[in-house]
Amino acid sequence: MHKEHTLTKNQQIIFDLIDKSPEPLKAYSILFNVQKKGIKAPPQVYRALDKLVEMGKIHKIESRNAFIACHNSSCQVAKATAFSICEICEKVTEISSAGLSKYLANFKDKDGMKYSKYNLEFFGLCKKCR
Amino acid sequence: MHKEHTLTKNQQIIFDLIDKSPEPLKAYSILFNVQKKGIKAPPQVYRALDKLVEMGKIHKIESRNAFIACHNSSCQVAKATAFSICEICEKVTEISSAGLSKYLANFKDKDGMKYSKYNLEFFGLCKKCR
DNA sequence: TACATAGTGTTATATTATAACAATTTAAAT
């Protein structure tokens, strides 16, 4: 049985914050929010973020430089992520679609190359903003 | 007949540089390279980049904070982009696949929502690096 | 214990991007 990832103190503090947040959090907003818990400097935040991303516990929304918790067990292994982003209210939702992930995992480029790792960001208007 | 986009002086200088580059360029590397042509400060670069992205002449590789010229007429309208990125040599290739763009443009999320705008970045190893 | 590995705390600095405002150029309207 392989060892489960147990979060370290800083990782746990930062994961909890992101996990509770209804919206993606930016690194310096995280820093501000955890200073009362003793995490005082950017490297502490970025290190924890890096590890959490590596573990698949959180994802980075690249177009927004922000971090969101993952609730989709499959992408923890695959590092294959998809999101929808509302261009008005900035609501971000992780897309969990077997069809989509299957299509993308099987997609071959012109050289016949397959890619199991990808990041897809869809942009549009959410229900509320339409 | 609608007006063609004619590039302004700064836009042209910066587009030419990106267009000639075999690899994505970062904003401050662009700045360094065009200083001899009189473009001296970051805002001048970022403004031109913003407009060029808006026109679809270049794309931003979000995971790399770098810019690449577009050679694919279709995404100028759709703002629907896909790239493959080599995790070793950082080679970036724009993917132009009718099948992929059709699939993504027709993809519906759980709320039945469609998205004509998206950015997809595939990660893996290029031919050389495998 | 001894050793290696991972995590932490800290300071400083690098990199990426925008705010704000004045001046200039361009294109359209009178």
Place this chain on the structure above:
DNA sequence: ATTTAAATTGTTATAATATAACACTATGTA
């Protein structure tokens, strides 16, 4: 041609995002 509006440019300063480097501490393993 003159006026006007819009877009672009030039410039300085600063904000926001991210990493380097180094000393130290905790954790796991031989």
